[in-house]
Amino acid sequence: MKKIFIVTAISLFILGCSSNPSVKDFYKIPDDSVIAYITEANNIEKCLPSGTRLKSMNDAERRVLGGSKHDALSNIIGERQANRIWLGLDKNAERYFDQRVEVLTHKKTDxxxxxxxxxxxxxxxxxNKFVEKQNYENSPAGQAAIAQQNMQTLQMIHGMGAQAQKPAQLDYWQQLEIEKAKARERQKPIQTHTNCYSIAGSVSCDSTSY
Incomplete structure (x- = not known):
């Protein structure tokens, strides 16, 4: 009887571990892919335009560098897995990638x-295109376009309306903005409105959350 109980307990433990996504179910990028990515990242940093220095980059230069490295990773493991890591869609995969990059880092270029x-x-x-885009977004016309795009993005997230069609292909920056909008929605506090009314001398209240 004890043997049956022990075997059953072990089986349940194994089943529980296999069904726990935090234990097993995340993308572990292969080491050879990490090494290939590091080489490509080194190539990108080596081949920056004249006068561009890693330690003194402005925000636009850093973001374009990030986009270039994201593209390099996408070419190695595919855009879907690269987005899970680069955009933080899978925190476990992102942490694993960062750890392997730290362990396998090298200075080779090819x-x-x-x-x-x-x-x-x-x-x-x-x-140049990124700076032009930033300048446009800071203009009145750009601000209006962003407001409309944000509304369409939220409609896309919530599936509201037939006009909220997802583009056939999203580039790195569009995907990044969508993930930011999703994160803002997840962090939005729940608001509660309470109505109270009197019936036959007694007070009753009901609440509506939205």
């Missing part, structure tokens, strides 16, 4: 002179 020149040009083009 980029040719011609490739480096092309990477510098691409970074400069992305930076």
């Amino acid at each position: 980029v040719t002179k011609a490739e480096c020149s092309a990477m510098r040009k691409k970074f400069s083009q992305r930076l």
Whole structure:
């Protein structure tokens, strides 16, 4: 009888562990993919435009650098898994990736002179487009467009209305804004409205949360 109980207890423990997503069910990026990513990140940093320094980057340069590294990771493991890590959609996968990068970090590069020149040009083009986008978003017309886009994003999240159609393909920045909007919605406090009324001398109240 004791043996049956012990076997049953062990079986239940194993079943519980396998059904717990925090224990097992997260993406563990392979070490060879981490090493390949580190090499690509080194290539990107080596081939920054003339005058651009990692330690003195402005916000726009840092964000374009982040987008370039996100693209590099996407090319190695696919956009879906890269988003889970880079955008923090899977915290366990993100932590695992950061730990493996720290352990496996190296300074090797494998980029040719011609490739480096092309990477510098691409970074400069992305930076110029990003700065133009920021300037537009800070203008009155841009602010109005952002307000409309935020409304459409929230409609997309809640599935409200047939007009809230998800684009066929979202770029890195669009995906990032959607995840930020989702996070804001999750953090929104619950508001409660209470109505009280008197019936035959006694007071009764009901509350509505929204």
